[in-house]
Amino acid sequence: MPRINSPAELEELRKGILSKRDPKKPCIAVCTGTGCLALGAARVVAAFKEEFKKKALGTKVDLVNIRETGCPGFCERGPLVVIYPEEICYLRVKPADAEEIVSQTVLAKKIIDRLLYVDPLTGEKSVHESEIPFYKNQMRHLIGNNIKIDPKSIDDYLAVGGYSALAKALGQMTPEHVVELVKDSNLRGRGGAGFPAGKKWEFARKSPGNPKYVVVNADEGDPGAFMDRAVLEGNPFSVLEGLTIGAYAIGSHEGYFYVRQEYPLAVENVTLAIQQAEEYGFLGKNILGSGFDFTVRVHRGAGAFVCGEETSLLMSLEGKPGEPRARPPYPAVKGLREKPTNINNVETWANVPLIVNNGAEFLTSIGTKGSKGTKIFSLVGKVNNTGLVEVPMGITLRDIIYKVGGGIPGGKRFKAVQSGGPSGGCIPEQYLDIKVDFDELKKVGAIMGSGGMIVMDEDTCMVDVARYFLNFLTGESCGKCSPCREGIRQMLKILTRICEGKGEEGDIELLEELGETTRDASLCALGGTAPNPVLNTIRYFRDEYEAHIKEKRCPAFVCKHLIAYHIDPGKCQACMTCLRKCPAQAITGGKKQIHVIDQDKCTKCGTCFEVCPSKFDAVERLSGVPVPPPVPEDARRIVRESKGKKR
Amino acid sequence: MDNDKIDKIIDKYPSDPSSLIQILLDIQHEHRWLPDETLKRVSEKLNVPLSRIQHIITFYKAFSVVPKGRHEIHVCTGTACHVRGAPRLLSAIQDLTGIKPGETDQDLKFSLETVNCVGCCALGPVMVVDEEYHGNMAPAESEEVLRKYE
Numbered sequence: 001m002p003r004i005n006s007p008a009e010l011e012e013l014r015k016g017i018l019s020k021r022d023p024k025k026p027c028i029a030v031c032t033g034t035g036c037l038a039l040g041a042a043r044v045v046a047a048f049k050e051e052f053k054k055k056a057l058g059t060k061v062d063l064v065n066i067r068e069t070g071c072p073g074f075c076e077r078g079p080l081v082v083i084y085p086e087e088i089c090y091l092r093v094k095p096a097d098a099e100e101i102v103s104q105t106v107l108a109k110k111i112i113d114r115l116l117y118v119d120p121l122t123g124e125k126s127v128h129e130s131e132i133p134f135y136k137n138q139m140r141h142l143i144g145n146n147i148k149i150d151p152k153s154i155d156d157y158l159a160v161g162g163y164s165a166l167a168k169a170l171g172q173m174t175p176e177h178v179v180e181l182v183k184d185s186n187l188r189g190r191g192g193a194g195f196p197a198g199k200k201w202e203f204a205r206k207s208p209g210n211p212k213y214v215v216v217n218a219d220e221g222d223p224g225a226f227m228d229r230a231v232l233e234g235n236p237f238s239v240l241e242g243l244t245i246g247a248y249a250i251g252s253h254e255g256y257f258y259v260r261q262e263y264p265l266a267v268e269n270v271t272l273a274i275q276q277a278e279e280y281g282f283l284g285k286n287i288l289g290s291g292f293d294f295t296v297r298v299h300r301g302a303g304a305f306v307c308g309e310e311t312s313l314l315m316s317l318e319g320k321p322g323e324p325r326a327r328p329p330y331p332a333v334k335g336l337r338e339k340p341t342n343i344n345n346v347e348t349w350a351n352v353p354l355i356v357n358n359g360a361e362f363l364t365s366i367g368t369k370g371s372k373g374t375k376i377f378s379l380v381g382k383v384n385n386t387g388l389v390e391v392p393m394g395i396t397l398r399d400i401i402y403k404v405g406g407g408i409p410g411g412k413r414f415k416a417v418q419s420g421g422p423s424g425g426c427i428p429e430q431y432l433d434i435k436v437d438f439d440e441l442k443k444v445g446a447i448m449g450s451g452g453m454i455v456m457d458e459d460t461c462m463v464d465v466a467r468y469f470l471n472f473l474t475g476e477s478c479g480k481c482s483p484c485r486e487g488i489r490q491m492l493k494i495l496t497r498i499c500e501g502k503g504e505e506g507d508i509e510l511l512e513e514l515g516e517t518t519r520d521a522s523l524c525a526l527g528g529t530a531p532n533p534v535l536n537t538i539r540y541f542r543d544e545y546e547a548h549i550k551e552k553r554c555p556a557f558v559c560k561h562l563i564a565y566h567i568d569p570g571k572c573q574a575c576m577t578c579l580r581k582c583p584a585q586a587i588t589g590g591k592k593q594i595h596v597i598d599q600d601k602c603t604k605c606g607t608c609f610e611v612c613p614s615k616f617d618a619v620e621r622l623s624g625v626p627v628p629p630p631v632p633e634d635a636r637r638i639v640r641e642s643k644g645k646k647r
Numbered sequence: 648m649d650n651d652k653i654d655k656i657i658d659k660y661p662s663d664p665s666s667l668i669q670i671l672l673d674i675q676h677e678h679r680w681l682p683d684e685t686l687k688r689v690s691e692k693l694n695v696p697l698s699r700i701q702h703i704i705t706f707y708k709a710f711s712v713v714p715k716g717r718h719e720i721h722v723c724t725g726t727a728c729h730v731r732g733a734p735r736l737l738s739a740i741q742d743l744t745g746i747k748p749g750e751t752d753q754d755l756k757f758s759l760e761t762v763n764c765v766g767c768c769a770l771g772p773v774m775v776v777d778e779e780y781h782g783n784m785a786p787a788e789s790e791e792v793l794r795k796y797e
Binding site: 034035037038039075076078221222223224225226229230261262263299300301302303304305316317318319320321322323378380381382386387418421452454456459460465468469472478581583603605606607610611 | 730773
């Protein structure tokens with residue numbers, strides 16, 4: 001790789017790369033993000049390569065390309081394949097489809113109908129990504145390039161305009177000018193708190209002390225959230241470019257990526273991106289001839305949720321246990337090794353090149369009064385189109401869940417959407433039409449958080465959800481301050497008791513009191529927001545708490561201690577399915593003998609409920625009512641017309 | 648793990664205490680647990696007291712101070728998997744293997760862990776055995792999957 005010494009040389013390089021690329025040449029892009037890999041994308045890529053060999057495309061190597069890309073978002077229908085130049089989008093592609101795709105679509109230019117997206121409502125088929133409702137209703141500024149580039153190739157990034165923002169910042173703008181621009185764009189931190197990034201940069205820039213540091217917070221720990229992972233795996237260069245611009249603006253020469261080790265592919269791609277950027281001279285000494293020096297290192301997190309909190313993260317970067325400290329002083333004043341440090345989330349950094357390239361209006365033209373630009377959400381749980389979505393701020397929850405997400409599967413009823421992870425809250429149906437931005441979500445007791453959005457239907461128990469989050473947090477509390485350590489533990493004890501049917505009158509009030517104390521007295525944001533899942537579910541779903549406590553009933557049939565499975569003797573056809581599948585051997589019966597569940601042996605795993613053929617629908621769930629006594633032995637024989645012989 | 652191997656890992660990083668977590672992660676990854684002698688070697692080489700190393704390996708979840716089984720089962724208990732039935736999957740796996748999360752069975756066949764999210768929410772509930780992902784796992788299906796491992 002040549003070293004690039006000026007913005008002009010960069011443009012020369014870009015021209016060179018583009019001139020070697022024929023936009024008309026067929027290219028097969030296969031998503032190899034973690035989701036699609038889990039669905040077998042690696043085998044699909046291997047099958048394509050094998051097919052090229054067989055078809056002797058090997059002799060004309062340049063006839064077709066294959067590109068392994070990051071996540072374009074539609075995980076539900078993976079593995080995903082897009083065929084260029086026509087941009088034909090195939091879903092749920094199997095290795096066995098490779099032969100047909102190469103011979104039919106790539107060579108004969110024919111579309112394979114069965115691999116297209118079919119709208120479940122209208123039955124209409126979509127050929128291109130842009131026609132699929134899941135994509136059509138998004139605004140993909142940050143993840144739109146994922147399918148277009150190989151995240152392991154900096155040339156691919158340069159081909160889509162990469163590093164033009166860095167060239168512009170270094171070549172045409174002063175650091176102060178960059179800070180002003182980011183302030184004007186009103187970019188707010190995407191990690192959760194929504195603090196204006198430009199202001200944060202200004203603090204760090206003006207803080208006395210040297211050296212200064214910049215850090216990418218990629219310790220994405222919220223369960224059910226994978227936005228940052230997808231950006232780092234799919235387009236690490238955009239984050240790296242943003243970080244470099246930020247370092248220039250703040251006056252820092254040393255940066256860090258703090259990535260959790262649970263994301264091995266993200267670590268790999270970021271490390272490689274740094275290497276490639278160093279080779280071209282986009283990192284190192286005298287970047288693009290501007291006199292600005294900057295180096296970046298990757299630091300892996302070792303599995304501690306609290307390290308997403310900025311002061312804990314800095315402790316961890318220093319090789320210490322990730323325990324938070326009180327703020328102020330903020331990291332902008334005293335951060336890494338006591339020096340001024342600016343920390344932003346992955347998505348925040350990824351916005352920076354867009355702002356520098358297109359001006360502050362690019363962001364301010366999108367969104368609501370207080371929240372500008374787009375936001376990536378991981379839309380998961382009980383929703384048809386699970387995946388990664390990028391939408392403009394100010395879109396309604398209803399549009400995200402129904403237009404992009406395709407609604408709730410299995411005709412079930414929507415109950416709530418959980419936003420903001422363990423620090424967030426559940427938003428019930430009556431607020432589905434609120435606009436999604438930092439301030440509106442706060443008003444209904446949730447937060448934007450980093451962007452996890454978990455849809456819950458009628459089969460989700462809200463007390464259990466609160467217990468789930470507190471169980472998570474009790475393991476993640478670092479234990480340094482007692483309100484967090486003890487408050488969470490005590491709330492979890494009470495919630496567990498309620499879920500086990502041992503709830504008492506007054507428990508709800510006690511939870512509220514404990515929650516408020518933990519919120520007000522904890523040292524860092526982990527404890528300060530930990531009671532949110534409890535207080536918020538009490539606020540909207542108090543009836544479910546009361547059902548658990550007063551009637552010993554779990555309305556969603558989730559809490560094991562409060563439910564029972566029962567076979568309706570009037571419906572059971574003695575088909576033996578549940579009896580064979582029961583892992584606890586708790587079902588007795590035989591051919592033509594009505595099956596009965598032995599309640600003492602039953603582990604309430606729910607297998608019988610799942611496997612009972614829907615035409616019989618004989619297994620029922622009970623809660624809050626006594627289980628009917630088993631059918632007497634002599635009444636268990638099923639008589640089918642004339643064949644009714646006694647056993 | 649012999650000292651040469653440990654030294655090789657240590658030498659990859661700047662020789663100061665801030666590299667400690669990175670070095671321990673590499674050792675954990677290669678050896679799959681952190682025996683006492685290894686920790687002593689790291690302590691001497693980096694000039695960091697053992698007590699601080701102990702603090703770190705007990706604070707961060709990625710580290711193990713006991714040997715792991717031949718196969719590591721990770722059951723995702725992220726929120727998306729939770730609402731899709733991860734607790735029932737986990738209890739089925741506990742019944743099958745006879746071990747709880749954090750434990751290893753006596754013949755060192757399986758280790759069981761829960762993870763907060765593996766980022767494959769579309770496939771929930773998810774179980775990862777060694778590096779292989781098994782998505783949309785019904786509790787009853789887990790037996791079949793685990794039977795494949797020796």
